[in-house]
Amino acid sequence: MPLLSLKNISRSFGSTRAVAAVSLDVEQGEFFGLLGPSGCGKTTTLRMIAGLEKPDSGTIQFQNTDITNLPAEKRGFGMVFQNYALFPHLNVFENVAFGLRARHAAKAELSERVASALELVQLPGYDKRAVDELSGGQQQRVAIARAIAIQPALLLFDEPLSNLDVSLREETRSELRELVTRLGLTAVYVTHDQEEAYALCDRISVMVAGRLMQTGEPRELYDHPSDIAVARFLGRNNLIKAMRLSSSNTDDGEFKTLEGGHKLHLPVTHAILSPMDQPVFLAIRPEHVQIHTNGDSGTNSLRGNIREIVFAGATSTVRVDAAGLVLEALVLQPDGLTVNQECTVVLPHDRLTLLQNQSG
Amino acid sequence: MNKRSAVLLVITLLVLLYGVIYPNLFLVNLSLQRDGVLTLANYREVLSQSIVLEAILNSVGLSVFTVLLCAIIGVPLAFLFERFDFPGRRIFAALAALPLVLPPLVGTVAFIFLYGETGILAHGIQKLFGFERPPWSLQGWAALLFFHTYTMYPFFYVLTGAGLRRIDASLAEAARSLGASRTVVLRRVLLPQLTPSLIAAALLTFMTSMASFSAPLLFGGNVRVLTLEIFTARQRGDAVMAVTETVVLAIISLGALIFFQRYEGTRKFAAATMKGAPRRRAAIASGKTRVLATILAIVFALLLVLPVATLVLVSFAREGSWTTETLPSAYTFANYLRVFSEPLAVEVFVNSLSMSAIAAVAALLWSFCVVTLLVRRGRGTVFDESWRRLLSLLVLVPWALPGTVVAVSVAEAYSGLSSLPGSLMLVGTFWILPVVYFLRFMPLVVRALQASMEQLDPALDEAAGSLGARAWQRFTRVTLPLVWPGAVAGTLLAFVIALGEYVASVLVFVPANRPISIAIASELRDFNLGAAAAYGVVLILIISISMVIAGKLEKIRG
Numbered sequence: 001m002p003l004l005s006l007k008n009i010s011r012s013f014g015s016t017r018a019v020a021a022v023s024l025d026v027e028q029g030e031f032f033g034l035l036g037p038s039g040c041g042k043t044t045t046l047r048m049i050a051g052l053e054k055p056d057s058g059t060i061q062f063q064n065t066d067i068t069n070l071p072a073e074k075r076g077f078g079m080v081f082q083n084y085a086l087f088p089h090l091n092v093f094e095n096v097a098f099g100l101r102a103r104h105a106a107k108a109e110l111s112e113r114v115a116s117a118l119e120l121v122q123l124p125g126y127d128k129r130a131v132d133e134l135s136g137g138q139q140q141r142v143a144i145a146r147a148i149a150i151q152p153a154l155l156l157f158d159e160p161l162s163n164l165d166v167s168l169r170e171e172t173r174s175e176l177r178e179l180v181t182r183l184g185l186t187a188v189y190v191t192h193d194q195e196e197a198y199a200l201c202d203r204i205s206v207m208v209a210g211r212l213m214q215t216g217e218p219r220e221l222y223d224h225p226s227d228i229a230v231a232r233f234l235g236r237n238n239l240i241k242a243m244r245l246s247s248s249n250t251d252d253g254e255f256k257t258l259e260g261g262h263k264l265h266l267p268v269t270h271a272i273l274s275p276m277d278q279p280v281f282l283a284i285r286p287e288h289v290q291i292h293t294n295g296d297s298g299t300n301s302l303r304g305n306i307r308e309i310v311f312a313g314a315t316s317t318v319r320v321d322a323a324g325l326v327l328e329a330l331v332l333q334p335d336g337l338t339v340n341q342e343c344t345v346v347l348p349h350d351r352l353t354l355l356q357n358q359s360g
Numbered sequence: 361m362n363k364r365s366a367v368l369l370v371i372t373l374l375v376l377l378y379g380v381i382y383p384n385l386f387l388v389n390l391s392l393q394r395d396g397v398l399t400l401a402n403y404r405e406v407l408s409q410s411i412v413l414e415a416i417l418n419s420v421g422l423s424v425f426t427v428l429l430c431a432i433i434g435v436p437l438a439f440l441f442e443r444f445d446f447p448g449r450r451i452f453a454a455l456a457a458l459p460l461v462l463p464p465l466v467g468t469v470a471f472i473f474l475y476g477e478t479g480i481l482a483h484g485i486q487k488l489f490g491f492e493r494p495p496w497s498l499q500g501w502a503a504l505l506f507f508h509t510y511t512m513y514p515f516f517y518v519l520t521g522a523g524l525r526r527i528d529a530s531l532a533e534a535a536r537s538l539g540a541s542r543t544v545v546l547r548r549v550l551l552p553q554l555t556p557s558l559i560a561a562a563l564l565t566f567m568t569s570m571a572s573f574s575a576p577l578l579f580g581g582n583v584r585v586l587t588l589e590i591f592t593a594r595q596r597g598d599a600v601m602a603v604t605e606t607v608v609l610a611i612i613s614l615g616a617l618i619f620f621q622r623y624e625g626t627r628k629f630a631a632a633t634m635k636g637a638p639r640r641r642a643a644i645a646s647g648k649t650r651v652l653a654t655i656l657a658i659v660f661a662l663l664l665v666l667p668v669a670t671l672v673l674v675s676f677a678r679e680g681s682w683t684t685e686t687l688p689s690a691y692t693f694a695n696y697l698r699v700f701s702e703p704l705a706v707e708v709f710v711n712s713l714s715m716s717a718i719a720a721v722a723a724l725l726w727s728f729c730v731v732t733l734l735v736r737r738g739r740g741t742v743f744d745e746s747w748r749r750l751l752s753l754l755v756l757v758p759w760a761l762p763g764t765v766v767a768v769s770v771a772e773a774y775s776g777l778s779s780l781p782g783s784l785m786l787v788g789t790f791w792i793l794p795v796v797y798f799l800r801f802m803p804l805v806v807r808a809l810q811a812s813m814e815q816l817d818p819a820l821d822e823a824a825g826s827l828g829a830r831a832w833q834r835f836t837r838v839t840l841p842l843v844w845p846g847a848v849a850g851t852l853l854a855f856v857i858a859l860g861e862y863v864a865s866v867l868v869f870v871p872a873n874r875p876i877s878i879a880i881a882s883e884l885r886d887f888n889l890g891a892a893a894a895y896g897v898v899l900i901l902i903i904s905i906s907m908v909i910a911g912k913l914e915k916i917r918g
Contacts, residue, residue: 051826052822072822072826073826079823085817085819085822085823086823087820087823087824089841098824098837099829101837102828102829103828146827150828
């Protein structure tokens, strides 16, 4: 039984549909990510979970109770806001104590819980500081301490790291994950940064244009995006337009690329095979594309010509033209490769993914 | 809409219905009635009188010239003091807004003492050169325009200054780098961006001038303006004429408001959100210009302070010691003793302080109802956009109407017989002035509170909600602590303006609520100049203290 369950929730603002029929389940103890480009409805979804926004339709269940119409203050979920939303007129102690005072906690319990929350975010002794004296990273810790001090049944994060600079962001990220795990909390985390989502989350839902496109573990999403919109958002995919050939059989799909007319094989079950008269998209990650200069000719090997080599530090991007089909490959060391060189491009069949929803 | 919003809405609408909608509609209806028939006869009669037409022309003409003069003085001063640095700059800058807090009646009295034909300046020149007659008289157009420019130029000075501070300095630098000369930069880059500020200043000046009453009353001479005509018509007991003229005045004022706001709407500039180059005041290097600017600053600072200084001086003059002399010959505390010890005088202070306080506090409480409805919150709004606009328009109506109109409309609507259920008779009671003060000055409080509320990050309220705080806890523990400085500053402003109010008071006051301004006017009429001045000085002191507190509060907010 999931801890939190959204069933078909929708929300419109005026004529724009911010969230369209989103359903998802979050399990107890899970670190769950909502990932998507800006304006995709992920924050609105989070705000509906928090009770700050009411869905136009659909229901939200928490521990099997319908909380759709329960106001935020009665849900007992902690939330960390993007701009932290620290109370500027209160010091660090009072900010963290705010939720406990709203619950009329006894004095001794209150100071003990504030102290332990500040301890947890490594800000002991900062009680009396004014919040505007703190650095961005410290403010962010106070915001987290404030949210965990109420011992929330669910912890919600709205892009909490986006205001920090890169090095601090990575450091805080791992601390955050460690903290949530240590306290045994369940978290829903909204971000547009896929790397952040991969690093933090047990499972991730990808949202695009108000719809929930795919839910899965980070690795699964990365390697096998189900949908072209997800593949595009998760970035740097070679998208290959192809037609299915009639020679396809169970467990082995055979496709012909529209550009270059290459034949490609990949393992697909018959159930998800598309009709033959419509073009489909195949996707493969640039780091899975192999480039050989020794004339290999196995399955999915295409002859090509190196068009461009872009050095980008640890890796280099090599762009190859295979009879009109342009592919990108990521290589660690472009040694021995030169522009205009003939080569063989190999697309390993277990790395190729057939995209499901062709609407994109 | 939840229950709380519904309660707030009912309170808001009741106040607007009884305070704004009903009195004004009552007034319009009254002006259209003759012998129980709906007709335009009153307008035909009133508008066929040359004296009324002249008053309309005078009011509009005076306002147009006032706007022009204030712009000519205020805008260059703002450029000079905002963009350049030189000795004396701070002295003037600190005093520049002084006339804004001077009650018009007190200012008028000070002008008579200083610039009047028997005043210090005219008298001094007459003596110095041995003229037989005073060199000038403070009468008519010139006197009115002089006084209006003194009291209203700060609208242009302050708003232009604020506009200049907002403009990104790199825009001018970009224009210069593209080859534009200083004058082209001014004309094509700076002035267009200043237009919203200039229009706002012109609007404020025009409306204030249309509503001006004290100066035309005391030294308008044969320049009769509408506010004065309405006052004398009521004194004569010609209610129909007064009401009809009041509606005409209201229509002109609202027309001007609509005209200016429409024009303003066409000239809106998005505030630059990119990081702009910080702009520093350029030091004037050239010796001669520097000296000239310094002299200018000192002269203007003196011009600003002199009327107040004169008032202080006269307040210490012994009775009868200032008749043929240039300056009073003998000084005493008697005027202050009189103002603070005579029961009638003390009562006047008690009246003004209590009535202004009642009005200001009521305005503050009511503002919370209105602003809660007006401000867009994170969880969506109570109303949609068009209702919000209508509501804020209704709130602003009493501000746009001259004090004369507000006073006459309330006086007529609540003078006895009324078709409105639950309406009271206010005329002849103490309560009419607090009510009129409330209506006139509540827009200031609403504006101040609204500005504070809009600055508030909606996420704070949401964060409090997510931490378990109920609506009332969120209001008292998050919203209130953050908006009170702004709200109290606005309330203090309304309080001090009400304290010196004369225009509306003179139309509806009764012995039981005689305010300070009425006392000043009657001391002046009895030639108790010292006492009139003493009242004025005490008033200025109370106002100054309040404004200092308000200024401190504004800083807390910022």
